[in-house]
Amino acid sequence: MEPIIHTVFEPKTSTWQYIVADPSTKAAVIIDPVLDFDPSCNVIATETPGKLLDLIKENGYTVDRLLETHIHADHLTAAKYLQARLTKYEKKPQIAIGKRIGEIQKLFAKRYGLAEEEYEGAFDKLFDDDETFQVGKLEAKAVHLPGHTPDHMGFLIGGNIFCGDSIFNSDVGSARCDFPGGNARDLFRTASKLLSLPSTFKIYTGHDYPPNMPRSAPQAVSTVAEQIEHNKHLKRGTSEDEFVSWRTERDAALAEPRLIHQALQVNIRAGSLPRDGLLHMPVRVEGW
Structure with missing residues (x-):
């Protein structure tokens, strides 16, 4: 049985968000949801996650988990906001990410001067490599896909x-590897793993940046x-x-990504905002 897949594009950060549901039980997961943020006035809004909530309600889905492929550096996650809203109507969905997240949290907490209690226990579920889980009656698997970041996971559901940010659509290519712990050789091996899947399997990417807009619209999926x-x-034919x-x-x-400092501080908290309402912004001084 194949899942129902809803693709929702957020144009300001060029991010694909997904709702994946079991058609027989209406159980669902949300993958990589986006919180709206305007850096010109430092305002956070919820129009984009509101669209996801509308789709959930319209289709009668029950969300079991909010899945993060990695700690994003280009947008703020809406996971905590959605968890709070969904808990009002159904059981509390887990926010889940790969098991290596702890080292990433410590790294960026040190960079931004955050106390451990700001991020400790922010995620409800940490996946092991190749751990299986259920989306209703569908079996899913968490797959380690390092390269863009060392903690990066993908989610295999049906075919x-x-x-996430591993490989992109064919005319865009691949994700950057220059973030802490990123590695181009790891990304090549990740790509080889993805491209060794059956040829008809579909690869849903985390972003689309159409070069010179040769296509009529952003594209979410391509086959192996x-x-x-x-x-x-x-x-x-491409060598490593x-x-x-x-x-x-x-x-x-x-x-560097436009929202990197805001995104990292919020995302290591799984989408929770700072307790004091303040985000730390590093300053580079030249010629002082």
């Missing part, structure tokens, strides 16, 4: 894998066969050394 033939960075050389050179020229 579909939700790969399409990626093997057409991925601009990872198609058949070729990929690593190109990816490393490309990453060295990239600017």
